Amino acid sequence: MRKFIHIDMDSFYASVEMRDNPALRNLPIAVGGDVKKRGVISTANYIARQYGVRSALPTAQALKLCPMLKVITPRYDVYKSISYQIRSIMLRYTHLIEFVSLDEAYLDVTDCTLYQGSATLIAQAIRHDINKELDLTASAGIAPVKFLAKIASDMNKPNGQFVIPPQSVDEFVHSLELAKIPGVGKVSAKKLADLGMIKCSDVLKYDLAKLIREFGKLGSVIYERSHGIDERTVNIDRERKSIGVERTLSEDIHSWNDCLSEMKKIYDELEARLSKVRSDLSILKQGVKIKFDDFQITTQEHIHSKLEKEDLIDLAQTVWNERRQDRGVRLVGMHVSLIGSQLAKQLRLPEI
Numbered sequence: 001m002r003k004f005i006h007i008d009m010d011s012f013y014a015s016v017e018m019r020d021n022p023a024l025r026n027l028p029i030a031v032g033g034d035v036k037k038r039g040v041i042s043t044a045n046y047i048a049r050q051y052g053v054r055s056a057l058p059t060a061q062a063l064k065l066c067p068m069l070k071v072i073t074p075r076y077d078v079y080k081s082i083s084y085q086i087r088s089i090m091l092r093y094t095h096l097i098e099f100v101s102l103d104e105a106y107l108d109v110t111d112c113t114l115y116q117g118s119a120t121l122i123a124q125a126i127r128h129d130i131n132k133e134l135d136l137t138a139s140a141g142i143a144p145v146k147f148l149a150k151i152a153s154d155m156n157k158p159n160g161q162f163v164i165p166p167q168s169v170d171e172f173v174h175s176l177e178l179a180k181i182p183g184v185g186k187v188s189a190k191k192l193a194d195l196g197m198i199k200c201s202d203v204l205k206y207d208l209a210k211l212i213r214e215f216g217k218l219g220s221v222i223y224e225r226s227h228g229i230d231e232r233t234v235n236i237d238r239e240r241k242s243i244g245v246e247r248t249l250s251e252d253i254h255s256w257n258d259c260l261s262e263m264k265k266i267y268d269e270l271e272a273r274l275s276k277v278r279s280d281l282s283i284l285k286q287g288v289k290i291k292f293d294d295f296q297i298t299t300q301e302h303i304h305s306k307l308e309k310e311d312l313i314d315l316a317q318t319v320w321n322e323r324r325q326d327r328g329v330r331l332v333g334m335h336v337s338l339i340g341s342q343l344a345k346q347l348r349l350p351e352i
């Protein structure tokens with residue numbers, strides 16, 4: 001039996017902005033892109049959430065829901081450096097940590113001897129340190145399997161924690177809604193509901209083979225989770241697999257020349273971003289992304305071991321010519337895929 005803690009910062013970007021500017025504390029605020037540039041909301045504070053302002057909502061729509069909303073331009077460098085401070089706090093307790101994003105991590109504290117090995121007390125201590133040292137709040141979930149730790153960290157948000165002890169797993173999972181299982185999105189949840197499955201208990205009567213036929217690999221995940229099973233351990237080597245820059249255009253574009261000038265700007269940004277991250281990273285592929293005015297997204301990438309402007313532009317032009325079909329284009333992007341450090345090690349030639 002293992003013990004996992006999932007830590008998740010509360011309204012992370014928005015909380016950082018309120019911390020650094022206390023005048024914002026009692027106002028509805030959101031961190032996101034400019035309404036004039038068709039930006040979207042990254043996150044909102046809890047006051048703004050009462051108006052329905054949510055992550056991924058277009059800023060224009062958020063302002064309709066909450067006209068006094070204060071929209072703040074993201075300061076990614078600040079969030080990133082705070083994320084490193086959070087990491088160093090967590091590393092005091094265990095090295096078995098999977099950092100999922102800037103504000104979220106799984107810790108395996110099974111063999112941790114601090115606080116007599118109590119995961120509940122360890123989670124409390126980590127949240128206390130974060131609050132005292134960084135003046136930000138975090139929530140935590142504690143459970144014997146990863147997916148339940150994640151679900152639990154949402155149960156007493158903000159600034160709270162929730163424990164699912166081993167003896168309560170069956171009861172908790174029984175009444176758990178399938179839509180809450182990480183990986184089950186809106187479309188799958190709807191399909192499950194159409195098949196008569198809303199809660200995990202509904203899956204118990206369903207045949208595994210049938211689930212796999214309907215949902216592919218996700219079918220076996222749904223089956224396992226519904227039985228409280230999650231064999232995943234923390235993946236301490238988890239790392240970035242790609243770096244990209246994309247931009248929603250202020251107006252749809254229809255000519256290749258307009259696309260070309262956007263792509264050139266994006267290339268410069270991507271180059272700047274790449275130079276800021278690790279210098280030893282190895283590029284495996286590079287590619288482009290285009291979103292059309294009917295919201296269809298198309299991407300194209302190929303093996304290319306370095307970032308190269310002409311090649312990316314050629315790729316973009318091919319996609320433009322072959323897939324646009326007279327549609328307008330509302331978003332363009334470029335990215336590189338990276339070689340994981342494990343693979344890089346294997347690929348490295350032996351030294352002579």
Ligand code: TTP
Binds near residue numbers: 010013056
């Ligand atoms: P979340 O943990 O999903 O959200 P949150 O921390 O803002 O709020 P909660 O209290 O519910 O945990 O995401 C962490 C950060 O990631 C968030 O502050 C902003 C960023 N983010 C986006 O930029 N776009 C998104 O669609 C989401 C979900 C998050």
Ligand code: MG
Binds near residue numbers: 008009011
């Ligand atoms: Mg969060």
